[in-house]
Amino acid sequence: MYVILDHIIFIPSTLFSFIMSSNTATKRVNRGRQRIPFTKVEDETNRKVMFSKRRSGLFKKASELCALTGVDIAIVIFSPANKAYSFGNPNLDVVLNRYFGETDTSQENAANEILRAHHEANMSTLTPLISDMESQIDDQMKSGQAYSDAEICRPHLSDLHLDQLKDLKYHMEELRFQTYEKLKEASKSEMVTTPMGIGGVFVPFSCSGINNDGVGPSGTS
Structure with missing residues (x-):
């Protein structure tokens, strides 16, 4: 119980502790970033979109790993529609032949070395360009989202x-x-800046159609 004396409320210590503990319990606890469980996406459309995004990201990471360390990588992925996608450095056949123990002739080895050098040069050049293009796409998407939000919020x-x-x-x-x-x-x-030819007639650009509403030479805003 609590007692009121001359407009002053006296609350017992037990009741005060209960109120404070209740307020503390209602506060939202920030647990930071939570790990999202890896489960199969049930919606078919979302699953296709997820596959396309993750596949591109996986191939990009593999390309960066090849460019940084010079390793040989082979990746084969089958989509939900049973369509195959592959990535290989220097190419898929060379890596698979090494994996299955098949040896190439000296001529094929020389050709593969040339192909590897050419492929690595291309990757070292294209990887920064791809990253820059992805950054530009992200910026454009953010700008488009900001414009859409502004359109919604505009009265x-x-x-x-x-x-x-x-x-x-x-x-x-x-x-x-x-x-x-x-x-x-x-x-x-x-x-x-526009040159006039011999016997030519120059007609300057006209802005007369702009000053009909009180703006321009005929009036002020």
């Missing part, structure tokens, strides 16, 4: 107040005026 014009509409109108007119100035500068630059 409709009918939801804006009068002051907000006036502010939006001001910024749009300012943008249109700046566009007009850029076009005018570009037309002047073209008049200076």
